[in-house]
Every structure is written in structure tokens, then in C-alpha cells.
Amino acid sequence: MTPTGVDLKVVAERLDIVRACLLDLRALPASDLASFAADRRNPAAAESFLRRALEALFDTARHLLAKGLGLGRLEYRDVARLSVEHRFVSGADLGARFVKIAGFRNRLTHYYDEVTAAELFAVLKTDLDDVEAIARELKRAASRLAARPGPANRENANPL
Numbered sequence: 001m002t003p004t005g006v007d008l009k010v011v012a013e014r015l016d017i018v019r020a021c022l023l024d025l026r027a028l029p030a031s032d033l034a035s036f037a038a039d040r041r042n043p044a045a046a047e048s049f050l051r052r053a054l055e056a057l058f059d060t061a062r063h064l065l066a067k068g069l070g071l072g073r074l075e076y077r078d079v080a081r082l083s084v085e086h087r088f089v090s091g092a093d094l095g096a097r098f099v100k101i102a103g104f105r106n107r108l109t110h111y112y113d114e115v116t117a118a119e120l121f122a123v124l125k126t127d128l129d130d131v132e133a134i135a136r137e138l139k140r141a142a143s144r145l146a147a148r149p150g151p152a153n154r155e156n157a158n159p160l
Helices: 008-027 033-038 041-069 076-085 092-110 117-126 128-147
Strands: none
Touching (some): 008 041, 033 117, 041 076, 041 092, 041 117, 076 092, 117 128
């Protein structure tokens, strides 16, 4: 696959989805597990917003890898791993979290019937900041890739 240039509009649209979903997730009642699970709509909403945020996050990383580096047709864990290798996501801890998030995204999508309200509650309490940090890192990586000299990036080099 040949790199054709990062489209900052696509990146901004995907990261806006992540941002909106994080706001919705943080608005859910999460003072304690009993309150969260008392209304079955809360875990359902959390699952939906979380899956949507993660899909948009991985779509952003996949776009950077494909359009910026020419790497395509990747599984989610590969997207995370290559994003770390190419320094789209920096730091060993955050990089490891991104790979784990890929695994959780697969559980949400393929093993949704096994994801519990307690797991979703734990994500709300402990993991949303990681998703937000990865989104920030991907935004910076997109700007770096779009600023590279070359014909594919000229029209896409508008700042976010």
C-alpha cells in the first residue's frame, strides 16, 4: 500500500466522536457499582458509548498507519502495536494500555454477552483517561504526518 497522505478532516471527525462519547460516558451515574447497575440502561449505554469511542480511536490510528505510512489491513492489536512502534502513541505504559484496549474492544464486539456491568463500571472509573490520552497522542501524530513534505500531504496539511 502506498501512503497517500493523512486527511486531518477525517482525523478530526473521528476524534470528535471519541470526545463526545467520553463526555457521555462521564455523565453516566458512576458513584458506585450498585447505583450504576440499578438501571440496566446504564451498562447498555456505557457499552455502546465505549464501543463507539474505541472504534473511532482505532479508525483514527488505522487511518494514520494506512494513509501516512502505507500500512493497511491490520487487526486491532496490530494497529495498537504499530501505533506504539511508530510513536503515534508514546510511553511504554500508554502503549501497553492501547494494546489492552484493543483486546477489550474485541470483547465488546465479539463477546458482548460476557461483558459485565462491573467491568463497564471499572472502565468508567479507571480507563477513560487512557482513551483520552491516546486520542491526544493520535491528534499530535496526525499533525506531524500531515506536515511531512510531499505531494500527498500538501492539501491535507491544515491544522486541526
